[in-house]
Amino acid sequence: MNKTYFLTFKVKALKNNLEWCKYKNIRATCWVKTFSAISAYRECVHYLKGENLKIQGLDESIVNVTREMFIDRDIGLEHFDNAQKQGFSIFYFGVDESLAESKFVNFESKEKIDIGQILKNKNSMDRHQFCLHPRAGDECDKKIINAHSIQNSQSLSSIAKDGHVYHLTHKYRHQTKTYLEYEKIGINKASVFKGFCKKHDNEIFQPIDNTKLEPNAEQVFLYAYRSLCKEIYQKYKVINALKENIPLIPNKNQEDLTWHLLGNQKGYEELIKIKQNYDATFLNKSFDREFLYLIFYSETPMNLAFSSLIYPDYDFQGNLLQDLSDLKSDRDLITYFSAPMKRGWGYVFAWHIKDNTSCEPFIISLGRTIETGRSIEHTLFQYMILNSENHAFSPTWWESLEESERSQILYAVNHKLDMMSRKTSSQENDDIPDVSDWIFNDILTNIQWFKKMLETSN
Template structure:
């Protein structure tokens, strides 16, 4: 009896709209709750020897990087902002003082761990670069944990809401309580298009595997926080460009093979008259990251070389991959209507291939030169 009723339910055209609305509501409700938790939840300091409550730490430097691209009058930057109705959208009025904030460290460790970095005014020395890498890693790890929890909560609600909605339809068709319909068991979950749910489960499994791959680097970052004589197990590629670019960003990406993720982390820090750009990974994954950077023709750049390839690579990371970016308002205003629409459209798409040419949106900066290219491997700082 149950299977016949289910066939009738699935043949009703209205079921498709109802399920689509349920899925949308489950997703955006989970994202909305996650956003509120990220901003207002109780988070513990990420220093391995601290259990104090985390404050709003800046991933990217507020004074040197974010202030450099903020509007000089309004002090705001352009950045993706979550809207529970549509997902991420482009916001144009975020104060640079509130940009790039994450619940990472307590007040004491946020100040003490990164004091050397915050006091740097010129080109960052190796210690400052490693500290920024550690801060970027911590933000990305926490963001991935948070994203996985939000996805799981959304999936669980979707499964529950599907079951309840289909159950109501079965009861209406049969005139019987769901528990008394022949063929139904109390442990059964009624599903709409199980293949779609299986696809979502597969994506969640891949997300969990990627998150677990962060563990390889996490231990040495924690050791470094406790003892500066124990450098983190990172391979770091660091460049500088002769211009202050119009965007700052940070992010992480999987550059490994399916089922064998290799996380790459990166950030862009514009400053007055110069921009520092970094990509890094676990030291054991140096060859993988090197292959990516060579494919992008940026690995071997030398001081005095044209910096456009480097600019385009990090532009691709901004538009096609991460949503943790911040743009100078005048650069946003200078885009054509179609250019702004491209950026708005891409802000919710983060699965475009890292290989090949990315989305080119911004004009090439004039006279852009590489002024530094440095590789760093674990050594005393």
């Protein structure tokens, strides 16, 4: 789905770029593997600014290229192949005025990145494994398994084709940047994490692995709990990856990543604190008293499966719910996921009662959106696309879309990783096509005031 784009920029070294100030008429030629020409341009601009180069213009139009175009051009072929592996490759040439006779020369940055070691670290991150059961320790059977954060036996298998689904995968780009693309993988590999031993995974999640959502509060809790544990495990992996990779990149890029590391460490601590509330609910079996949910029920066939969570900072009308930059205050968290149900499936929002301060207004704002006549199906499809990387598509459904529709969805998924993107809303994006094919037939909830409201409206 991603294409390779070829761009050549005219650039000039800034005054603080002592390394390249001797070069004049500099050209930076880039090969970028990404999902759109605009994204390729933004990627190059971001990278060249990091090299302390001022962009003076784009020499030619942005061209979508293939390997065959560079067969007889050794340098071009090498960079095209590098872009296939790393997502990005760049080549510089300019006039070197420090020579006895000025002439055009090829040159590159002296600051090298150990890409091989970064990739090795990335590919070995699954060595981190532990059990997140609240009583983990002596009770564990010591066999950590690939636990599915998206239910395998019913959710993934119901949308799979020949045992495969399309799942988001991080692809490596230059330095430590990544981009996302949809890759067809077997359901046994989709959405797995090494966060439970076999004994506890079987014991905890039996009520949802072997039974469809009825629904009841215990089942909803277990879906949410699994999503929370997946996020804790993932955050732990990211923290360790950053610690290992920061020393491998140029000093000028280390400061931003160090702040990124501190942010992830804070997020990890916050998730552990939230998990303590979930653990207490699980151990006390107080699901009915302490766990709230709202389910949009559909009898249409499932075409995707997802499991995620978010700290809702803004509601669906753009009103501030909680300031995530306030590192001293606790944050409210909401989970959302799909679940197979009798004769259909549910799009579920669920949260602990201790997180109700922000979560209830968030749900109320969703109701206001429905009252405006906006499609609830498209609204929730957009919300999932823009806020959850942990989702999988049915190959039958995904492959039935037009190429332009798939490209639009992929662009929306990646724009949140694009530092130069102006699209910041987490609720809607007009670029996402209305293709979900969902129809919600009912709303199910254990929130008493919401139940009464539904009864009155009916």
